[in-house]
Amino acid sequence: MSKGDILVVDDLPNNLRFVSTILTERGYKVRSAINGKMALTVAQAACPDLILLDIKMPEMDGYEVCECLKANPKTRDIPIIFLSALDEAVDKVKAFGVGGVDYISKPFYVEEIIARITNQLDLQTAKAEIQNLNSQLEQRVRQRTAQLEREIAQRQQAQEQLLHLALHDALTDLPNRTWFMKRLTQTLQRSRQQKNGQYAVLFLDCDRFKMVNDSLGHLAGDQLLIAVARRLESCLHPVDTLSRFGGDEFALLVEGITQVEAAIAVAQNIQQEMAAPFHIEQHQVFINASIGIVFGSEEYEQPEHLLRDADTAMYRAKALGKGNYQVFTRDMYYRAFQNLQLETDLRIALEKKELRAYYQPIISLETGKICEFETLVRWLHPQRGWISPNEFIPFAEETGLILEIDRLMLRQACHQLQEWRSLYTEMRSLRISVNFSARHFSQSENLNFIDRVLAETQLKGTDLHLEVTESTLMDNALLATQTIQELKKRHIAISIDDFGTGYSSLSYLHHLAAQVLKIDQSFIMRLNEAPENKAIVNAIVSLAHSLNMAVVAEGIETPQQMAYLRSLGCEYGQGFAISRPLDPEAATHLFLST
Ligand code: C2E
Numbered sequence: 001m002s003k004g005d006i007l008v009v010d011d012l013p014n015n016l017r018f019v020s021t022i023l024t025e026r027g028y029k030v031r032s033a034i035n036g037k038m039a040l041t042v043a044q045a046a047c048p049d050l051i052l053l054d055i056k057m058p059e060m061d062g063y064e065v066c067e068c069l070k071a072n073p074k075t076r077d078i079p080i081i082f083l084s085a086l087d088e089a090v091d092k093v094k095a096f097g098v099g100g101v102d103y104i105s106k107p108f109y110v111e112e113i114i115a116r117i118t119n120q121l122d123l124q125t126a127k128a129e130i131q132n133l134n135s136q137l138e139q140r141v142r143q144r145t146a147q148l149e150r151e152i153a154q155r156q157q158a159q160e161q162l163l164h165l166a167l168h169d170a171l172t173d174l175p176n177r178t179w180f181m182k183r184l185t186q187t188l189q190r191s192r193q194q195k196n197g198q199y200a201v202l203f204l205d206c207d208r209f210k211m212v213n214d215s216l217g218h219l220a221g222d223q224l225l226i227a228v229a230r231r232l233e234s235c236l237h238p239v240d241t242l243s244r245f246g247g248d249e250f251a252l253l254v255e256g257i258t259q260v261e262a263a264i265a266v267a268q269n270i271q272q273e274m275a276a277p278f279h280i281e282q283h284q285v286f287i288n289a290s291i292g293i294v295f296g297s298e299e300y301e302q303p304e305h306l307l308r309d310a311d312t313a314m315y316r317a318k319a320l321g322k323g324n325y326q327v328f329t330r331d332m333y334y335r336a337f338q339n340l341q342l343e344t345d346l347r348i349a350l351e352k353k354e355l356r357a358y359y360q361p362i363i364s365l366e367t368g369k370i371c372e373f374e375t376l377v378r379w380l381h382p383q384r385g386w387i388s389p390n391e392f393i394p395f396a397e398e399t400g401l402i403l404e405i406d407r408l409m410l411r412q413a414c415h416q417l418q419e420w421r422s423l424y425t426e427m428r429s430l431r432i433s434v435n436f437s438a439r440h441f442s443q444s445e446n447l448n449f450i451d452r453v454l455a456e457t458q459l460k461g462t463d464l465h466l467e468v469t470e471s472t473l474m475d476n477a478l479l480a481t482q483t484i485q486e487l488k489k490r491h492i493a494i495s496i497d498d499f500g501t502g503y504s505s506l507s508y509l510h511h512l513a514a515q516v517l518k519i520d521q522s523f524i525m526r527l528n529e530a531p532e533n534k535a536i537v538n539a540i541v542s543l544a545h546s547l548n549m550a551v552v553a554e555g556i557e558t559p560q561q562m563a564y565l566r567s568l569g570c571e572y573g574q575g576f577a578i579s580r581p582l583d584p585e586a587a588t589h590l591f592l593s594t
């Protein structure tokens with residue numbers, strides 16, 4: 001292998017030959033040119049590693065050749081060693097001035113030529129190495145920079161995702177409560193400063209969502225919630241904020257309005273939109289929303305208070321029937337406050353055992369004998385005296401306290417029956433019925449509780465009757481059917497209470513397979529008012545019988561009513577004409593005296 005490719009340029013053939021020979025001998029590959037033009041052509045055709053260039057040449061001298069080489073990017077970096085007879089300082093300076101060049105003065109010394117050539121070639125190799133290293137380094141820096149940029153972008157994305165997760169609901173991707181409260185805080189502050197920026201908060205709760213969730217499953221429930229979210233979004237203006245608070249609850253902040261009517265219009269629009277069916281897994285699902293509206297006023301200092309009032313209004317709307325809206329009023333606040341008081345009192349009452357079981361007899365209309373007592377809760381409030389169950393039962397159902405009340409009554413009633421049976425042989429075939437709220441009817445825990453109470457009082461399932469009101473049963477239909485099956489296994493009979501007020505369908509009634517139907521007292525009371533009322537009661541009795549159910553008429557207040565019901569073949573009766581609900585002692589007396 002040659003030590004380097006060297007181009008020798010000299011107009012004197014002797015010089016050319018001399019230099020070429022010594023270089024070839026030393027292992028270099030040598031090309032030669034006898035004038036400047038030729039030198040440029042040769043160099044451009046294939047770049048030599050070094051050029052030995054005579055300065056003094058006719059036509060084009062060495063400097064000119066050097067300039068041309070330096071001007072061309074291809075040949076610019078080729079090291080040049082001038083060969084010069086001129087040994088003047090000016091020439092040297094000129095030669096150095098071009099850069100990347102060296103010079104040798106004539107007469108030539110072989111060792112000097114070789115030394116300078118080696119130097120230049122080494123220098124060139126070193127330069128190339130440095131260049132190579134530099135470009136490697138540059139590439140590494142570039143790669144690392146790109147990697148860092150990617151990492152930063154990923155981190156930023158992750159951070160944005162985290163932030164999004166922290167402020168959004170995962171299911172619907174709507175802003176969550178935290179975000180909503182932040183937004184509401186800003187709106188509240190702004191409106192207090194500007195004194196004219198009005199807004200409203202709408203609180204929405206889907207009606208019948210639980211039923212869909214229970215009957216079609218959670219996946220369908222989730223799909224429905226997403227569909228509801230999208231439909232609600234379609235009712236928004238760009239400045240409004242819609243948020244999911246969890247479950248089937250949504251909150252909406254409506255801004256840039258001047259009157260409450262604008263917020264009402266939004267609520268009406270939402271209810272109209274919600275009226276169309278949702279298509280979930282080949283099912284058509286109808287749900288609606290109860291909406292509470294609170295109009296932002298200067299009185300409000302905290303966003304939580306706005307929400308609290310919107311929530312109160314929503315509950316009011318729900319109580320008025322499904323698919324309603326209500327605007328919050330002061331009056332509601334006091335009622336809510338009273339309810340809170342009632343809730344506290346009721347909790348205390350449960351603890352202090354202020355709740356008592358009273359017993360109202362149910363007689364056989366055929367024999368006039370008492371065959372059962374219905375257990376009815378009574379609350380002796382330390383300040384307010386007797387409070388009617390009609391006042392606190394609906395409320396207890398809303399707050400969930402009903403579960404405790406029902407269990408308390410069930411336990412008291414079973415213990416009472418056990419006591420009666422052990423004390424009086426006449427009471428051995430007596431049964432007891434207990435009202436049970438359908439809201440919590442289906443909790444499996446309840447079945448365990450009933451089993452425990454029956455075991456501790458040594459009663460059989462046939463001794464006990466559960467009364468569930470028709471209207472609440474309808475709301476929880478599917479689960480109720482399963483629970484009734486479980487109760488049947490224990491031989492505990494079910495009565496459908498207040499029948500006629502809950503719009504149940506015939507097929508549903510049949511499906512439920514309850515054993516007793518209690519005609520609501522409103523039908524009995526109106527028996528004598530119009531002939532149609534008689535026809536209705538008549539129809540209910542025949543219907544029950546055709547479904548193999550026994551009938552209890554509630555609210556019998558006159559002997560005439562009783563006589564008529566007996567004539568229809570109605571098996572059992574209950575009402576003030578027989579007896580009001582009584583405390584245990586009075587109930588015992590009554591039983592033993594009839
Ligand atoms: P219900 O189960 O239909 O009970 C019958 C209600 O009618 C009782 O009212 C009873 O006092 C009343 N009543 C009976 N005969 C007559 C009559 O001839 N005329 C009139 N006007 N009323 C009569 P009460 O005790 O005020 O209970 C009201 C409702 O509260 C009950 O209706 C029942 O749905 C519910 N309730 C009572 N105790 C409990 C309980 O322990 N648990 C549950 N979940 N609900 C209960």
Ligand code: MG
Nearest residue numbers: 374435467497
């Ligand atoms: Mg009842």
Ligand code: MG
Nearest residue numbers: 497498518554
């Ligand atoms: Mg009833």
